[in-house]
Amino acid sequence: MDEAEIRATFSKIIKTEDVSPGIAAIKTLMQMVKVSDVTTLQELRKTMTIATDYMRDMDYPAASISSSSELLLRFISLASLDGVAFSECKRIMIDRGQMFLKKLLDGRGKIAKSASKFILDGSRILTHSRSRGVLYALKEAMGQDKKFEVFVTHSAPDNSGELMKKELDKAGIPSTLILDSAIGYIMETIDFVMVGAEGVAESGGIVNKIGTFTIAMCAKEMKKPFYVMAESFKFSRLFPLGQSDLPLDYKYTSSVRKNMILDKEDPLVDYTPPNYITLLITDIGILTPSGVSDELIKLYI
Amino acid sequence: MMKENSTAPKNEKKEKVGADGLTKKERRALKVAEKGAPDTPNVKDVKKQPAVQKPSNISDASVSKKERRALKVNQKAPNNISAKPTEVTKEESKEADVNEGKSKALLRAERREIQEKQRLAKLAAKENSLKKDAEPSGDTKNKIKPVSRSPRKYKKELPKESQKKVRLFNHLYCETLNNRGTCIINNVHPTFIALGEQYSSKTIIGSNARCLALLAALKDLIRDFVTPPKQELCRSLESSLNESVKHLQKCRKFAVSMNNAIRHFKVHLTQLNSTDLSDADKKCKLQDVVDVYVSNEIFTAATSISDQVKAKISNNDVIVTYGCSSLIKKILIDSHQDKKFKVVVIEGRGLLEGREMLRQLVNAGIDCSYCLINSATFVMNKANKVLLGAHSLLANGSVMARNGSAQIALIAHSHNKPVLVCCETYKFCERVQVDSIVYNELGDPNKILNIDTAEEESPLRSVSSKTPPESVNLMYDVTPPDFVTAVVTELGFLPCTSVPVVLRIKPVKE
The missing domain is CATH 3.40.50.10470 (Translation initiation factor eif-2b; domain 2)
Structure with a gap:
């Protein structure tokens, strides 16, 4: 996903769903992880940080975007990812991401x-x-x-x-x-x-x-x-x-x-x-x- | 005082004759041989003093090593420490020893020579002191040793008055080597004896510097340690360390940082006990433990704290600081490289450390002002931030720091200025304290009666000979967490109240 795509996805989520920018940022990042074609964890982490910066640079409140992205990064990379193929890794991370998102949405209740x-x-x-x-x-x-x-x-x-x-x-x-x-x-x-x-x-x-x-x-x-x-x-x-x-x-x-x-x-x-x-x-x-x-x-x- | 105390060492002597299997004669001979030792290093002291007093605490520790080595040479560095009794003679009590009649020792001629030397030295000193007293600001902390004869004169005049205890602080008085005259120290590595001397004379001062010096001495101890036959290295080393620590505690109460460092080391010592490595390997490992501790907990932490505070300092800030803290000094000097700000150093009586801080900040090219704590309110209006160092952070979030810090924090709080306390996590402590009375350390009460920058002797001194005023010089005070905006640690900016959490997670990290 390039810069324009990230921004477009982000603003689409904010407009169509009634969520705070923090949740929207997490959803955008998750989508990005799904479609990204990077092959190492290092690269993935880097692209996620860059994507976060793009989202922060839009006309939405940046406070929750940065904190939620950071937490997501932390949460999905906490899993023990040693000794597994990267594709497997990615699957685990996406699962964890979904879990994280679900937890957050339940949080409001x-x-x-x-x-x-x-x-x-x-x-x-x-x-x-x-x-x-x-x-x-x-x-x-x-x-x-x-x-x-x-x-x-x-x-x-x-x-x-x-x-x-x-x-x-x-x-x-x-x-x-x-x-x-x-x-x-x-x-x-x-x-x-x-x-x-x-x-x-x-x-x-x-x-x-x-x-x-x-x-x-x-x-x-x-x-x-x-x-x-x-x-x-x-x-x-x-x-x-x-x-x-x-x-x-x-x-x-x-x-x-x-x-x-x-x-x-x-x-x-x-x-x-x-x-x-x-x-x-x-x-x-x-x-x-x-x-x-x-x-x-x-x-x- | 002397009479009371003279009995204690004698008792000790009796015990020890049996303990190390030496005859009385041999012991005396040994003692007399060593008796000369403190004299020689004293001469060296004077030469080396400017270097020893070097501001940065790191160099404090390193140079003092040299000094220690000098001492060791003079004491004929023992092969096995435990076999050798060592005597420390305090400068002040030297004369007293002579009067006490210890000269019954065998080598009278040699003793007389020493006495002669001392007398000559004293004469010279008196002349010196007369000259120096006339100088207005002759003896800054920096020059304590070169001018040391003059403070010593005071001490001799006032020994009884200074012993007068103030009732509220009765529990804080403890028998230190300072007021006990002579005593015999057994089973203590010479490095620690030298270190104890430096602690009690406050040559090495500041939580970080004291801890660094202790760890350096600990490394020496590990290096020189010879396992007694049929004993295990770790166990015997621990008991030897305990002896040394006990000795150091007599010289000056341990700082929290030092306690934590020793505890950390002992944990590793017991862990190593169960492994079956050779003694040399174990020693190597233990030295590594100390090195890693120093680099991680002290130096890396300081760098990390410095980076974080730097991010909070903006151009044209006015930063207020109190006294002298090695960490604050580092932060300010580091930040000065790419930010332009002004520093106000506030000074408190007692140790007058602010002057040393000021000297080094000015040397680093920082725009500084200097004022006494009396005018802190006046300065605070213009301040943007207050940076304070800490002796220790307590579990209830209180900050234990140099006497006067609490006042600065209070004034800053009342002016709505952010107060940042900078403190590495290795100074965190499980103790809870709400006042500065229950647990504290007493400094020299004469420092309060005398103004060491004044041209004339304090009028209080002449009064003191008849009806001495009660004086207490507390070293630390406790700042309640309400007055502190944040504590800066290597883990980041934290509110004071997070100390217990850090204490809880820290052992896990290790």
Whole structure:
């Protein structure tokens, strides 16, 4: 597969199926492994890394693409591949890849199940932008006949909150769209904040749609719990020390990055440090922020 | 103090006469022959000191080897270590020995000669010290030995006051060779005796340097070790090592890094025990174990940490650091090659290590400022990052580091500046500690009463002769994990709280 093909497959998956860029990246990579004609593991690994770079360089959030690709690479090459022919190797790797993908897709159900426990009758929940994880959790709780109310921010600049509102309406969940600037106003009336994440850093902090950090700060000041819903494929070995320390391809789309003066551009994501996060609800369990690093160490070392 | 202690060595003597099967006469003769030894290396010390004090810890270790060799030659390097009792005479107690009446020894003439020499040396020293005292910043840490006569004078004046114990820290006082006068050391390789001396005089200082020196000495021990007849190499080596370690611990408490290194070595020693290799092969293997440990756990780790921190340093950063850490020094000097940044070295009283750090950073061409810990708040406004070294990382995520680090971390935290603690994983420790009182090390309390950069003697000193003020010089403090943004290890950036996970997976890796 060449560059154009990879990009085409990737954007096709994102458009046709309702999946996060991370899953789409894994699917693209799996397809690439199937059709690739390389003959050694080394080459395969190399082509996969290059493909990941192509996908990161598109106008989609890069955070989950890089972490999920890295995890896939790690997962499929973990199998003992010594002393078998390469074709056999490839078959094993594809199997493992499918297994990995299945695990990830099942993960969302697990998250929804554990998150729904936090939603009680009469809860007032604030959420930011559009997150599939949060949506599933809310739907799950609705399915359990709980009565609650959701506040969704408009979430400039792409107003993805409006899409979230539409989806909530469709599911019959009572919701209110609020201004991004009304976070402080609404904070005293809500019970807790629930957001998704594009990426989870090694520190236990999250990278998410711009505005998340603001909400987290308000929530901390008002002493409201701040829950994050994230699949474990979003865990990455990144340790930002602050906003300026985030990688550029996380903050800006590739078309924006071509401009020389990035300071004047609006960033797409911000970094919420771990001390603002109450709990992370993931498919491997409900973790405190410090638990993330423990999981990552186990995974990578 | 002297009277109390003089009984201890005598008791030891009685035991030992039987133990090594030497007659009293022979033993005395041996002792007297060695008595001269510490004198000669002292002369060499003075010559070599500038080199020994060389900043980089690596050279610290390597040069001290030379020194050790010199000592060994003078002590007529024994064939079998265990057969030979060795005596260490502390510089301060030399005079005391003479008064104590040890001169009853056989070779009186020889002893008198030595005494004469000492007297002459002391006279010269007094003159020296008078001159040097007048100089404003005469004795930096660098020149401790060449100027060493002046601090020694202080010590003699104040022995009793300095022994006064502060009640809260009673448990931290321990009998060291420093305050015990003379004693007899048995079954210890001369390298370790020299090393102990360097530890207690703080010639070798810093967790990494001390560990490197220990491992170098360990290699010497392995090389020179002769298995006693009808005994097994690994077992007898272990017991010999234990003796040496016990001796070193009397000189100065072990650093966590050293404990870990010794533990690692002992694991390999017991593993090797079950194999049926020849002794020479085993020795070879053991030396390899030490070499691999040094290169993997210390040097490669440092390089990896340096690379990671370098990636986080951006141009025009202002980096604040405290005291002197070999690792931070390496990071800053490495990063300086392709980044432009400013460093603020903050200094704390006690060891005044910051000056050494500053010297080396400036030598490397880094733009540096230097300030005392009192003005840390002022500097912190302009800082972008705070880099701290560590003595050890504890299982609850606390950082044990040089006294004062916790304050710097606290100030940085209150200014919302990221605090990065750089620490190799071999310094991780299972202990849990929430304060710096339960477990710590005491430095020389006189260092607090004296300002060694002042032109005049501290006014506290004249007071101290009548009603001595209580002074405690703690070596380390404990920084709670809340104030630390991340710990940089060779495994990557980690939050402090991940220490137990690393401790859990590490044995698996080995």
